[in-house]
Amino acid sequence: xxxxxxxxxxxxxxxxxxxxxxxxxxxxxxxxxxxxxxxxxxxxxxxxxxxxxxxxxxxxxxxxxxxxxxxxxxxxxxxxxxxxxxxxxxxxxxxxxxxxxxxxxxxxxxxxxx
Amino acid sequence: xxxxxxxxxxxxxxxxxxxxxxxxxxxxxxxxxxxxxxxxxxxxxxxxxxxxxxxxxxxxxxxxxxxxxxxxxxxxxxxxxxxxxxxxxxxxxxxxxxxxxxxxxxxxxxxxxx
Numbered sequence: 001x002x003x004x005x006x007x008x009x010x011x012x013x014x015x016x017x018x019x020x021x022x023x024x025x026x027x028x029x030x031x032x033x034x035x036x037x038x039x040x041x042x043x044x045x046x047x048x049x050x051x052x053x054x055x056x057x058x059x060x061x062x063x064x065x066x067x068x069x070x071x072x073x074x075x076x077x078x079x080x081x082x083x084x085x086x087x088x089x090x091x092x093x094x095x096x097x098x099x100x101x102x103x104x105x106x107x108x109x110x111x112x113x114x
Numbered sequence: 115x116x117x118x119x120x121x122x123x124x125x126x127x128x129x130x131x132x133x134x135x136x137x138x139x140x141x142x143x144x145x146x147x148x149x150x151x152x153x154x155x156x157x158x159x160x161x162x163x164x165x166x167x168x169x170x171x172x173x174x175x176x177x178x179x180x181x182x183x184x185x186x187x188x189x190x191x192x193x194x195x196x197x198x199x200x201x202x203x204x205x206x207x208x209x210x211x212x213x214x215x216x217x218x219x220x221x222x223x224x225x226x227x228x
Contacts, residue, residue, distance in 0.1 A: 002159075033215055042120075042203050042218030043158065056215055058208075090157055102148065103216060105157035 003027055004093050004106035012112045013081050021076045021109045025093035031055070032074040033103060034066060037088040049074050078111075086113045116141045116206050120219025127194050128227055135222045137204035138186040144206045147187045148216070149178060152201045161202075162189070194226045 003026035013019050025032050031050045035043035045058035049068035063079040072093075078085055088110050092103040117140040127133050139147075145166035150158035164171045164178045164187065171178050175194075180187040191198055201223050205216040 002157075004157075006157075035216075040221075042205075042220050043216075045208055045215050045217070048215055056208075058215075102160060102163060104160065105150070107155075107157045 002093075002104040002106065004091060004104055006089075006091055006106040006109050008109060009107070010110045010112075012114065014114050015081055015083060017081050017113075018077065018079045019081060019111060021078075021089050021091075021111070023074045023076070023091035023093075023106060025072045025074070025091075026104050029093035029095050029104070030072050031094050031101075032068060032072065033092045033094070034074070034076045035090040035092065035105075036060070037090055037108070039087070043090055046076070081113045083113050086111060116144060116208050116217040118204060118206050118217050118219045120204050120222060122222060123220065124223045124225070126225045126227060129194060129196060131194055133189075133191045133194055133198070133224055133226075135189045135202055135204070135224075136186060137188070137206075137219050138184075139206040140185070141206065142182075142185065146207050147178070147180060148205050149176075149189050150203045150205065150218075152203065152221075154200075158203060191224075194224075196226050196228065199224055199226045 005024045033048040034046040037043040047057040048055045052068045067075045088108040090108045092105045094101040094103045120137045148163035152158045177190040201221045204219045208215040208217045
């Protein structure tokens with residue numbers, strides 16, 4: 001098991017609502033990435049946070065936003081939820097240093113949008 | 115950006131047999147290739163990775179080979195056991211800014227039967 005933790009484990013929301021997911025990185029890791037994993041698919045990169053700033057973004061709309069705190073933990077916020085946002089949301093932590101850093105994933109938050 | 119293709123999508127082997135999963139990538143600049151195992155209800159777990167300065171890496175029953183010329187890499191599991199049953203994902207770096215982000219394949223569901 002990695003030291004990456006996520007909360008909550010499961011969440012049910014209705015269309016149009018807003019949601020906040022949380023992630024605590026592994027000890028010693030200063031970079032957090034968020035991924036969306038739809039059922040039966042591989043994880044897709046949403047964005048990454050390093051030194052409390054967004055450091056790269058995938059093909060996701062602005063209603064997906066995030067924060068990183070001084071202790072390196074992070075939040076993913078999704079506004080105006082749509083049915084297609086139903087997925088497993090994963091965070092991964094690493095130490096920033098280049099393109100070959102190993103990423104360690106948390107257990108994920110299962111979001112269901114009704 | 116990087117594009118990763120993974121085959122097969124499902125693989126059924128008998129206990130004790132070998133399993134091979136193959137991936138191809140598109141960006142010749144990619145230099146780091148991890149493999150993750152994902153069990154039901156859990157986040158992806160790193161099982162092995164390889165960097166582009168080596169052609170093969172082995173860890174007990176698991177090995178990964180890399181052919182940079184052909185831009186493909188493979189996961190080999192020998193002497194499979196029922197606990198190897200899971201979904202396996204390959205990945206390659208996604209270059210947006212600094213620090214590692216990953217593009218994942220679509221996954222291979224491995225079933226090891228008794």
